[in-house]
Amino acid sequence: MAQNHDVALTVSGLKTFMYTNKRCNKAVNGVSFQIKKGKTLCIVGESGCGKSVTASAVMQLLPTLSRIEEGEIIYHSDRGDIRIDQLARNGRQMRAIRGAEMAMIFQDPMTALNPVYTVGFQIIENLKYHTALKGRQLKDKAIDLLRSMGIPLPERRVDEFPHRYSGGMRQRAMIAMAMACNPKILIADEPTTALDVTIQAQIFELMDRLKKEHGTAIMLITHDMGAVAELADDVAVMYMGNIVEAGTVDEVLRNPVHPYTRALLASIPVLGRGKNQDIHAIPGSTPDPFDRPSGCQFAPRCAFATEACNVMPDETHVTDTHRVMCWRYEEFAHAAAAQ
Amino acid sequence: MQQQHNEDDVILRLRDVKVHFPLKGGFMQKTTAHVKAIDGVNLDVYRGEVLGLVGESGCGKTTLGKTILQLIHSTNGEITYRSTDEQETDLTKLKDHELFPYRKRLQIVFQDPHSSLNPAFTIFGSLEDPLKKYGIKSREERRKIIGDLLEAVNMRREYMDRYPHEFSGGQRQRIGIARALSIEPELIICDEAVSALDVSIQAQVLQLLMKLKQEKNLTYIFITHDLSVTEYICDRIAVMYLGRIVELCASEDLYARRLHPYTQALLSAIPVADLDKQTKRIVLEGDVPSPVNPPSGCPFHPRCQLRKDVCSQVEPKLKRYEIDGRDHYAACHLIDLPEAAPNAA
Numbered sequence: 001m002a003q004n005h006d007v008a009l010t011v012s013g014l015k016t017f018m019y020t021n022k023r024c025n026k027a028v029n030g031v032s033f034q035i036k037k038g039k040t041l042c043i044v045g046e047s048g049c050g051k052s053v054t055a056s057a058v059m060q061l062l063p064t065l066s067r068i069e070e071g072e073i074i075y076h077s078d079r080g081d082i083r084i085d086q087l088a089r090n091g092r093q094m095r096a097i098r099g100a101e102m103a104m105i106f107q108d109p110m111t112a113l114n115p116v117y118t119v120g121f122q123i124i125e126n127l128k129y130h131t132a133l134k135g136r137q138l139k140d141k142a143i144d145l146l147r148s149m150g151i152p153l154p155e156r157r158v159d160e161f162p163h164r165y166s167g168g169m170r171q172r173a174m175i176a177m178a179m180a181c182n183p184k185i186l187i188a189d190e191p192t193t194a195l196d197v198t199i200q201a202q203i204f205e206l207m208d209r210l211k212k213e214h215g216t217a218i219m220l221i222t223h224d225m226g227a228v229a230e231l232a233d234d235v236a237v238m239y240m241g242n243i244v245e246a247g248t249v250d251e252v253l254r255n256p257v258h259p260y261t262r263a264l265l266a267s268i269p270v271l272g273r274g275k276n277q278d279i280h281a282i283p284g285s286t287p288d289p290f291d292r293p294s295g296c297q298f299a300p301r302c303a304f305a306t307e308a309c310n311v312m313p314d315e316t317h318v319t320d321t322h323r324v325m326c327w328r329y330e331e332f333a334h335a336a337a338a339q
Numbered sequence: 340m341q342q343q344h345n346e347d348d349v350i351l352r353l354r355d356v357k358v359h360f361p362l363k364g365g366f367m368q369k370t371t372a373h374v375k376a377i378d379g380v381n382l383d384v385y386r387g388e389v390l391g392l393v394g395e396s397g398c399g400k401t402t403l404g405k406t407i408l409q410l411i412h413s414t415n416g417e418i419t420y421r422s423t424d425e426q427e428t429d430l431t432k433l434k435d436h437e438l439f440p441y442r443k444r445l446q447i448v449f450q451d452p453h454s455s456l457n458p459a460f461t462i463f464g465s466l467e468d469p470l471k472k473y474g475i476k477s478r479e480e481r482r483k484i485i486g487d488l489l490e491a492v493n494m495r496r497e498y499m500d501r502y503p504h505e506f507s508g509g510q511r512q513r514i515g516i517a518r519a520l521s522i523e524p525e526l527i528i529c530d531e532a533v534s535a536l537d538v539s540i541q542a543q544v545l546q547l548l549m550k551l552k553q554e555k556n557l558t559y560i561f562i563t564h565d566l567s568v569t570e571y572i573c574d575r576i577a578v579m580y581l582g583r584i585v586e587l588c589a590s591e592d593l594y595a596r597r598l599h600p601y602t603q604a605l606l607s608a609i610p611v612a613d614l615d616k617q618t619k620r621i622v623l624e625g626d627v628p629s630p631v632n633p634p635s636g637c638p639f640h641p642r643c644q645l646r647k648d649v650c651s652q653v654e655p656k657l658k659r660y661e662i663d664g665r666d667h668y669a670a671c672h673l674i675d676l677p678e679a680a681p682n683a684a
Contacts, residue, residue, distance in 0.1 A: 198623045199395075202622055226609060268541075268542070274570065274591055274594070279545065281545075
């Protein structure tokens with residue numbers, strides 16, 4: 001992997017396992033990716049594919065009964081590279097990074113905000129720990145942040161409790177909190193899933209602006225292929241703990257070579273194509289995480305599975321940026337080229 | 340292509356339906372205001388069609404669905420059900436016990452497959468109740484019917500003796516569909532029936548719904564906020580905003596020939612999974628206004644980019660336009676098209 005200074009975060013060979021009732025769920029099983037400065041990496045996949053666990057691992061916010069087993073998470077800070085995975089979860093260094101240089105927007109703004117503190121207090125809390133601001137400056141900064149997120153009457157809203165905010169405003173307050181210290185890396189875990197499309201458009205506009213104005217590297221976790229097509233620079237498709245296909249958005253959406261990506265794209269109705277579009281459902285459902293297939297995780301649902309698929313395929317590069325985990329990807333690559 | 344609908348095909352007719360929930364407060368719990376959840380809806384549903392109801396959260400689409408089933412009682416207006424032998428009944432006038440025969444014909448599939456099945460009952464236990472109620476006395480017969488239903492929704496007969504927690508979300512949603520089908524209804528209201536499912540499972544359930552519609556000649560009212568799904572399965576689409584229908588047209592017209600500015604903004608806000616079809620987003624400011632104090636005039640005017648003076652003063656009526664021989668209804672002052680003559684009927 002070429003080391004250059006426009007990469008903000010490198011994850012390589014990350015394995016994160018969760019332990020419950022003497023059983024082990026290999027939630028993330030060997031995942032590698034990079035997030036570049038001022039770019040958006042979208043991680044797509046169905047529920048249970050490990051996309052949120054990957055995000056929590058990067059932020060060191062994993063639940064107690066889980067741990068990073070293998071792999072590296074390297075944060076390329078201005079002061080040199082930092083191995084996030086080797087820091088203590090709640091140690092001094094991790095706490096200095098989390099919230100200041102790496103921030104996260106959670107899926108559900110209703111539960112991620114504390115209902116017994118005002119929104120202003122929760123934003124100020126972050127500023128108090130990570131900046132030199134004091135007293136009145138803190139509050140002014142919080143009001144500024146809320147204003148820049150397009151919340152009306154921020155001087156009054158800052159002293160209000162989360163229940164007085166609407167869903168879209170709560171999510172914007174969350175983004176204000178995450179952006180308080182101008183983080184280098186912003187991790188957004190399904191930030192708009194709970195919101196209406198018109199509010200979603202407002203949030204997307206906001207994230208685009210942050211990326212352009214501050215050069216923030218964004219990791220967007222979603223299951224919406226539409227959001228990917230609109231926002232992503234790079235895409236990683238996850239299935240059952242592996243990145244099965246990754247590349248630039250053009251490569252993955254125009255020339256998908258993994259059968260899962262192809263099936264996923266064929267299973268969603270696309271607006272504007274009318275009633276006569278062909279929709280192909282993916283048969284079956286995702287396997288039980290405690291009873292996984294031995295080889296390729298998608299093999300039992302795959303229309304192209306062969307004997308070889310009982311062994312886990314390696315990651316192969318189609319182009320420099322486009323990589324895939326499939327034994328038979330070449331056939332699809334040729335088929336796509338022939339079209 | 341779809342033809343003009345005939346008056347005889349109407350299965351459900353809504354006229355000026357209003358649902359106002361009282362807000363109580365202060366001394367003696369006096370009614371202080373009303374939430375105008377549904378504020379004057381006129382709608383015809385035709386036999387055998389799939390009608391989509393779309394809109395943002397809080398626009399009243401779920402309330403409208405429940406009002407049709409009389410799970411919520413309307414404050415005003417008529418909801419007329421027309422049976423196959425042309426008997427017309429106004430459901431709002433009936434008492435609860437009189438509604439009983441109509442409950443059999445109108446059914447609902449709920450949004451959340453995790454909370455709509457009782458966890459303490461087996462699938463058979465949950466599904467046999469409606470059958471018992473509608474007169475199938477023998478347990479053997481009930482088991483047979485439920486087994487057939489489960490097979491109709493692509494599940495195994497044996498599953499009827501299992502409990503809901505043993506099933507995945509997609510399977511539970513299919514059980515919900517089987518339950519709605521059990522007493523052979525004519526119209527099913529699907530309230531966000533696929534929204535909680537993963538995309539790959541969503542396609543399975545959509546295909547199942549379309550298959551069952553063909554086999555059993557069903558009519559669906561499909562309530563959802565996902566316009567890509569609506570466009571794919573619906574014949575006609577009604578767009579709601581703040582308790583009113585602002586646009587109603589054939590689904591093929593909605594994308595290409597939408598008339599109302601709200602529909603335009605709504606469609607442009609949806610991210611499209613097609614790199615060649617990226618459109619400019621029209622970003623609406625602010626949130627949906629409160630239905631307690633809806634804006635004067637057109638409910639959409641505070642967020643509308645094209646608003647004129649008239650919009651804040653006069654409420655636009657839902658007018659009928661004709662585009663390529665198809666009906667297209669919209670409620671906006673700014674549409675520059677001749678209004679179609681009223682129907683001869």
